[in-house]
Amino acid sequence: MTTRAEFFARIRGELRKKPALFAASTAARPEHPATQADAIRRELAERWPETLEAFRLEFERVAGVFHRVASLDDVAPTIDRIARERGARELVSWHAASVAGDGLSRALTARGLGVHEMPAGEAADGAERARLRAITARADLGLTGVDLAVAETGTLVLVSGAGRPRSTSLLPPCHIALFDRTALVESLPQVGVFLEAWHRDGAPPADGAVVNFITGPSRTADIELTLTRGVHGPKEVHAIFEDGGLRG
Amino acid sequence: MVDIARRAGARMAVKSKSMATEEIDLNEALEREGITPVETDLGEYIIQLAHERPSHIIAPAIHKTKGQVAELFSRELKRPVEADPEELTRIARAELRQKFLQADIGITGANFAVADTGTVVLVTNEGNGRMVTSLPRVHVAVMGAEKVVPSMTDLMVFLAILAKSATGQKLSVYTTLVRGPRRAGELEGPEEFHLVLLDSGRIAQLGGPLREALSCLRCGACLNVCPVYRQIGGHAYGHTYPGPIGILLTAMLEGTGSVKELAHASSLCGACADACPVRIDIPKMLIELRREVGDQKIAPWIERVTFKLLAQVLVRPALYRLAARVGRVLQRPFARGGTISGLPLFLDDWTRTRDLPPVAARTFQERWAAEREAAP
Amino acid sequence: MTARRRVSLMVTCLGDLFFPDVGFSIVRLLRRLDVVVDVPPAQTCCGLPLFNSGYHAEARAVAARTAELFRDSEHVVVPSGSCAWMVKHEYPGLLAESGLAALAGEVAARTYELSQFLVRVLGATRFTSAVPGRVTYHDSCHLLRGLHESRSPRTLLENLSGAELVDLPGADECCGFGGSFSVRLPEVSTQILDKKLANVEATGAGCLVACDAGCLMQMRGGLTRRKSPVRALHLAEVLDGGRP
Ligand code: SF4
Numbered sequence: 001m002t003t004r005a006e007f008f009a010r011i012r013g014e015l016r017k018k019p020a021l022f023a024a025s026t027a028a029r030p031e032h033p034a035t036q037a038d039a040i041r042r043e044l045a046e047r048w049p050e051t052l053e054a055f056r057l058e059f060e061r062v063a064g065v066f067h068r069v070a071s072l073d074d075v076a077p078t079i080d081r082i083a084r085e086r087g088a089r090e091l092v093s094w095h096a097a098s099v100a101g102d103g104l105s106r107a108l109t110a111r112g113l114g115v116h117e118m119p120a121g122e123a124a125d126g127a128e129r130a131r132l133r134a135i136t137a138r139a140d141l142g143l144t145g146v147d148l149a150v151a152e153t154g155t156l157v158l159v160s161g162a163g164r165p166r167s168t169s170l171l172p173p174c175h176i177a178l179f180d181r182t183a184l185v186e187s188l189p190q191v192g193v194f195l196e197a198w199h200r201d202g203a204p205p206a207d208g209a210v211v212n213f214i215t216g217p218s219r220t221a222d223i224e225l226t227l228t229r230g231v232h233g234p235k236e237v238h239a240i241f242e243d244g245g246l247r248g
Numbered sequence: 249m250v251d252i253a254r255r256a257g258a259r260m261a262v263k264s265k266s267m268a269t270e271e272i273d274l275n276e277a278l279e280r281e282g283i284t285p286v287e288t289d290l291g292e293y294i295i296q297l298a299h300e301r302p303s304h305i306i307a308p309a310i311h312k313t314k315g316q317v318a319e320l321f322s323r324e325l326k327r328p329v330e331a332d333p334e335e336l337t338r339i340a341r342a343e344l345r346q347k348f349l350q351a352d353i354g355i356t357g358a359n360f361a362v363a364d365t366g367t368v369v370l371v372t373n374e375g376n377g378r379m380v381t382s383l384p385r386v387h388v389a390v391m392g393a394e395k396v397v398p399s400m401t402d403l404m405v406f407l408a409i410l411a412k413s414a415t416g417q418k419l420s421v422y423t424t425l426v427r428g429p430r431r432a433g434e435l436e437g438p439e440e441f442h443l444v445l446l447d448s449g450r451i452a453q454l455g456g457p458l459r460e461a462l463s464c465l466r467c468g469a470c471l472n473v474c475p476v477y478r479q480i481g482g483h484a485y486g487h488t489y490p491g492p493i494g495i496l497l498t499a500m501l502e503g504t505g506s507v508k509e510l511a512h513a514s515s516l517c518g519a520c521a522d523a524c525p526v527r528i529d530i531p532k533m534l535i536e537l538r539r540e541v542g543d544q545k546i547a548p549w550i551e552r553v554t555f556k557l558l559a560q561v562l563v564r565p566a567l568y569r570l571a572a573r574v575g576r577v578l579q580r581p582f583a584r585g586g587t588i589s590g591l592p593l594f595l596d597d598w599t600r601t602r603d604l605p606p607v608a609a610r611t612f613q614e615r616w617a618a619e620r621e622a623a624p
Numbered sequence: 625m626t627a628r629r630r631v632s633l634m635v636t637c638l639g640d641l642f643f644p645d646v647g648f649s650i651v652r653l654l655r656r657l658d659v660v661v662d663v664p665p666a667q668t669c670c671g672l673p674l675f676n677s678g679y680h681a682e683a684r685a686v687a688a689r690t691a692e693l694f695r696d697s698e699h700v701v702v703p704s705g706s707c708a709w710m711v712k713h714e715y716p717g718l719l720a721e722s723g724l725a726a727l728a729g730e731v732a733a734r735t736y737e738l739s740q741f742l743v744r745v746l747g748a749t750r751f752t753s754a755v756p757g758r759v760t761y762h763d764s765c766h767l768l769r770g771l772h773e774s775r776s777p778r779t780l781l782e783n784l785s786g787a788e789l790v791d792l793p794g795a796d797e798c799c800g801f802g803g804s805f806s807v808r809l810p811e812v813s814t815q816i817l818d819k820k821l822a823n824v825e826a827t828g829a830g831c832l833v834a835c836d837a838g839c840l841m842q843m844r845g846g847l848t849r850r851k852s853p854v855r856a857l858h859l860a861e862v863l864d865g866g867r868p
Contacts, residue, residue, distance in 0.1 A: 007445070011393075014454035027401045058418070121433050132435065133383075137349065153408075153419040162433035166382050170375060188419070192404035195425075199365045199400065209431050210381070213407075213423035218375040221415075222291035222307060224314050226333040231290055231341055232348075233375025233422065475798045475816045476809075513809060515802025515816070516676055518769035538678025547678075559674055559682030562637075563689050565666035572641055587848050597807040601814040602845035605642045612635050612644035616663050 033197035040190050041182070048181045051151045052241060055184065058154030062216030063229065064237045071244045072100060076107035078240055079143070079176060083113055088140030090114040092172060095163030098206070099145045099178055100246045120163040133167065142172035142234070145246075146179035147205045148194060149239070152187040155215045156239065159198075161206025169214060175234040177214075180246045249274060249355075249388060250281050252442055256386045258283050258352035262344075264370065264377040265289035266357025267305055267466060268390045268446055271488045271501065274355070285355070286347045288376040290340050297324055303482030303490065306414050306468035311481055344376070354380035354438065358391035359465075360406060361443075364399050366427065368443060371410060373421045381426055387438040389426070393445040394462040406465065413467035413525040449501045457536045461496040463526045470520035470530060476513055485510065492520045492530045495537070504540045508547060511537040569614075575607040582606075629746070630660045632697035634690075634735075636707045637669035638837035646703055646837070649860040650738060654701070656866065657748050664693045670702075672710040675718070677804050684718050691715060691724060691731045699745065700735040703860060704836045705767025708737040713770060737767055739835055739859055743776040751780065752865035753787035755855070759862065760792040760829035762820070762843065764836035768796055777835055777859055786865060792832075793823045801842035817846045824854060832856045 030036045044051055056066045067078050083091070091113050096102045097120065109115050116135050123129040136142070144164070148157035156177050160166045169175045185191060195211070198204035218233030229235050249272075253261060261283055263269065275285040275296075287296040291309035295302060297320040302308030309317070318331035321339055329339065356377060360369040368389045370377040381387050397403055411417045430437030453459050471477045471491035482490035487506070489497040492514055499507045511534055520530045541547050542555075561567045582588045583606040591599045598604055610618075631654055635647045647663075654661050671686035690711075694700050702708040712732045719728035742748045753759070761781055767773050774796070781789040800806065800816030807813075820843065824832050832847070832854055834840050844856035 007393075007447070007451075010447075010451050011454060014451055014456075027399070027405055029399050029401045062417075062421075118435060121435075123435055129435065133349070137345075155419055160434060160437070161431070162435075165435045166378065167436060170378050170382065188404040188408055189401070192401040195365075195400040195403075207431055208434050209427050209429060209437050211425040211427075212378065213419065213425075215417070215419045215421050215423075217421070218373070219421055220290045220337060220374045222289070222294065222309055223312075223317055223333040223336055225307070225310070226314075228333050228337040231337050231374045231376075232288070232344065232379055475800065475819075476812055479812050479815045511678075512805065513812075515765070515798050515800060515805045515813070517765040517798035517802065519765075519796075519798065522769050535676055535678060538676070539680050540678070542678040555674060555677060555679045555682060559679065559686060562668045562671070562674075562686045565668060568668045575641075587845075589849070597810045598845075601810060601849065602817070602842065603848045604845055605841060607641050608644045610644065612640045612647040613663070613665070613667065615644055615648070617665070 030193050030196055033193050034201040036193050037197040040185065040193060044184055044186070045181075048184055051184045051186055052181070054151035054186070055149055055154060058151060059216075059239055060154075062154045064154060064216050064239055067238060067240045069240060069242050072103065072242060072246065075100065075104055075178060075240060075242060076111060079108060079141070080111045080113065082174070082176065082238060083141060086140065086174065088174065090116065090139045091141040091143055092116045092118065092136045092139040092168055093143040094118055094145060094165070094168055095120045098164045099143060100242075118163060118165050118168065136165070136167045136171045139172045140174060142168040142170070142175045144169050144175070144177050146177045146183045146239070148185050148191055149179050149183045150185055150188065150191055153215055155213050156237075157191060158212045158214065159204060159206045160208030160210040160212070162208075164206055164208065166210055166212060169212065170233055173230060173234055174236040174238070175214075176238045176240065178240045178242065178246065180242045180244070182245070249390070249444060250277050252386065252388055253278060253283050253353050254281060256353050256440070258386070260284045260286060260347065260351045261353045261355050262286050262288050262347055262351040262380050262384060263292075263355045264357070264372060264380040265292050265308070266355070266390060267302075267488060268357045268392055269355060270302065271448070272390070272446065274390070286344070286351070288344050288348070288380060289372070290337065290374060293340060293344065294320060297321070301483065304468060304471060305466050305489065311483070348379040348383050351384045353386040353388065354384035356380050356387070356389050358389045358395060359410065360403055361391060361396045362398075362400055362403050362425075363396050368426045369403060370424045370426065371407070371420045371422070373415070375422050378422055378424050381424060382437060385438055386440040386442070387426070387429070388442040388444065390444045390446065392450055393447055394450050409525045410465050410467050413465070413469040413523075449503070453500050458496055458500050458533055460528050461493065461500060461533060463528060464493055464497070465526060467525060469523040469525065473519040473523045475515065475517060475519065485513075492534065493528065496530065496533050499537055504537060504544065505546055507537060508541045511541055572607055572611055576609070579606050628658055628660050630662070630698040631701050631741070632694055632699070633661060633663045634670070634694065634700050634702045634707065634711075635663065635667055636702060636704050636837060638841065639703050640667065642841065643837055643858065646858040646860050649858070649864040650701065650703060653742070653751070653860060653863055657746055659746070664697070667693060670707040670710045672706055673803050675710065675714060680718065684722055687715055687718055687728075688722055688724055691719060691727050694731050695727060697731075697734060699741065700731065701738055701741050702735060703738050703858060704838065705737050705764045705771060705773070706836055706838055708735055709766040709770035711735045737771060737773065737835060739776040739780055740771070740773055743779050749779055749783045751784055751863040753784045754862055754865035755831045755857065756786045757788065757831070758790050758827070758829040759784075759787045759831045759833050760790050760824060760827045761795060762792060762799060762824075762832060762834045762839060763796045764834055764839045765798050767835055777833070780859065780863060781833060784863065787862070790827045790829050792827055794820070799839045799842050801838045803838065806842060813842075814846070817842055821846050821850065821852070825852060830854060831862065833859050833862050835859050
């Protein structure tokens with residue numbers, strides 16, 4: 001073990017020996033990331049249909065299943081259909097406030113699904129936490145919202161936080177993510193702008209410990225380079241795009 | 249590390265693929281404390297069951313067939329298992345799922361760390377990295393001190409490079425940005441988060457001749473194109489990091505002396521440098537290592553004498569001409585039909601497997617000089 | 625009328641000792657293109673074997689001597705990609721320590737591998753093949769990745785009258801020679817070679833062409849050992865079909 005001061009002193013000492021050998025310069029960072037993030041949003045408000053189409057192509061290329069619905073009323077029937085096709089009964093969901101509001105859970109319950117909505121905050125005690133984890137581990141479907149949907153790579157970016165447990169998109173064999181045009185971005189560099197903005201100017205979509213990029217279902221090629229899915233994470237990832245706007 | 253695990257009262261540790269923990273023999277250290285380390289990357293899990301070490305930095309079990317994997321699984325589960333990748337993967341999911349849920353501590357490497365946000369970044373395709381950082385009560389990340397990038401903006405660049413070079417994807421399936429333990433209001437996540445930075449010779453190379461190797465992303469592209477690696481496989485290198493970049497990293501971590509033979513295990517064909525997404529000039533540094541091996545006089549004396557003699561001959565044309573004549577005399581008993589198919593002693597290293605052209609009856613320069621005289 | 629071009633041939637140690645015919649093919653090719661050829665006397669070696677094995681002080685002495693021999697040359701032509709790479713790529717750095725940076729830089733700038741000189745300097749691309757039928761081409765590592773040249777030799781072979789160039793699968797992969805590597809790890813070196821030769825034989829070509837004496841030594845040695853009908857020849861020998 002070394003103290004922090006020793007550690008940095010050693011690095012500085014070594015770097016002094018041969019200055020400027022690392023010619024690589026760092027990427028140009030946005031001056032005012034929040035302003036730039038707003039600008040990206042404004043631009044995309046105009047050309048979101050192209051971005052959505054690009055996202056769909058990439059998302060399907062990484063073996064995601066894409067659905068598009070006209071309004072919030074069509075979301076429950078779509079999820080219901082996914083569930084029926086798989087003989088799935090139990091669904092865990094982020095807290096309603098982080099997905100699409102109370103109505104969706106009610107509609108899904110009315111269709112006969114067992115809906116387990118995660119609490120808006122921490123569990124009261126360890127026992128409660130264990131109970132919720134067991135429910136998640138047993139569930140057939142996990143329903144979440146989406147913070148960013150990246151067209152370039154077909155990636156869903158999910159920030160953890162209160163009411164948005166990370167296990168919802170991880171433990172069930174089928175992950176369903178619901179989003180609208182406000183989540184769309186075009187590229188990884190744009191994601192970088194949002195991450196900088198969330199960090200520097202605060203106001204992230206949630207104040208959790210983890211940001212997850214999800215690009216298709218879990219996969220491995222560790223046995224004879226044969227591609228198989230769902231080794232640890234979900235075997236299927238569905239993205240439902242809602243045209244009307246989830247938050248009114 | 250062992251201290252952290254002991255304080256956490258851990259009995260089982262789940263790990264996601266980390267070359268850094270291989271480097272420090274962490275599994276052995278944990279076992280000595282009675283803590284069972286469980287590798288959760290499918291490839292690592294397989295080789296852990298086989299009591300082996302990874303042979304590739306991206307595909308650690310690439311040397312195993314599905315039949316061998318099925319055998320390992322059936323021995324572990326004490327029941328017959330079908331040699332089908334789909335089925336084997338399903339079994340591994342069920343087995344490892346239990347371990348994720350039971351483990352007290354999660355140990356990961358890190359692909360990057362972002363300096364200005366204090367974020368540790370893990371890239372996996374299977375999702376085990378997410379499991380290990382989400383489910384156990386304690387998360388410890390171990391990484392080489394060189395993996396820090398300045399900002400999120402830089403990170404986006406590197407994520408794309410890494411995925412493309414490692415597996416040809418635009419982005420790996422899961423990229424997890426960890427900003428520390430569970431935060432207030434969150435339902436889940438570890439209560440403790442520790443980050444261990446490894447120096448082991450790295451910092452000394454910041455100003456050293458191997459400094460370029462510090463930019464390595466561990467994408468494995470150089471291994472996949474290396475003719476030597478493709479022939480001998482990862483284990484033959486005998487150290488944590490295989491392949492041409494592995495020789496440099498081994499020298500960095502364990503000193504030049506540890507690679508005095510390995511430094512020569514390359515034809516310097518340059519395919520690695522060509523494939524490397526961050527343009528690490530591996531052949532140049534291998535030559536540099538050879539130079540150090542020679543300078544520090546840790547090369548065998550017979551080799552040093554041979555090369556010094558060779559140099560003497562090559563700066564004295566008279567000696568060079570004499571050597572050609574001597575060669576012609578000595579090769580006489582062995583040259584047949586214009587080739588040499590067998591030579592005595594160490595000279596047989598070439599001729600055991602290949603023919604050798606004999607020294608020409610008259611060298612180019614001898615003929616050229618003769619022609620000049622004949623027709624000035 | 626423009627002045628005739630002048631070329632100094634750097635025959636290289638392997639070319640001098642083992643492949644003298646290659647040197648004479650080059651002389652004939654160049655003379656037919658109206659180039660004046662000379663061979664600075666008392667040549668030995670470029671120093672690459674010493675350099676690559678880490679004997680840099682020794683390599684420097686050899687390099688200094690060789691650079692000096694070609695001080696006044698208008699163009700230096702080398703039959704091996706690896707030696708050309710050594711002169712062009714490593715001489716300047718290596719000789720800077722002996723105060724010969726300027727000389728090394730000049731010689732480096734005037735040095736060409738044979739195929740590059742023919743195509744890129746002389747613009748000569750039409751030759752007659754000395755070996756009729758199918759030929760295939762192996763990229764030597766230093767020419768391809770060191771000097772970034774894959775085009776010139778192919779241009780010459782594609783335009784070669786009397787021969788048909790066929791693609792070699794894995795043409796850009798090493799033949800396993802690697803200088804001292806070939807005797808330090810002979811088994812590995814030969815396994816790599818075997819893969820290369822299997823690819824060569826699969827093409828159905830009767831002749832394997834290369835632009836490096838090291839690769840030729842390795843591949844020819846392997847071919848004759850396996851009693852293959854395929855011949856391994858230097859590019860210059862193949863282009864030299866119009867022999868007077
Ligand atoms: S040296 Fe380059 S190619 Fe090899 S693993 Fe490192 S980054 Fe990848």
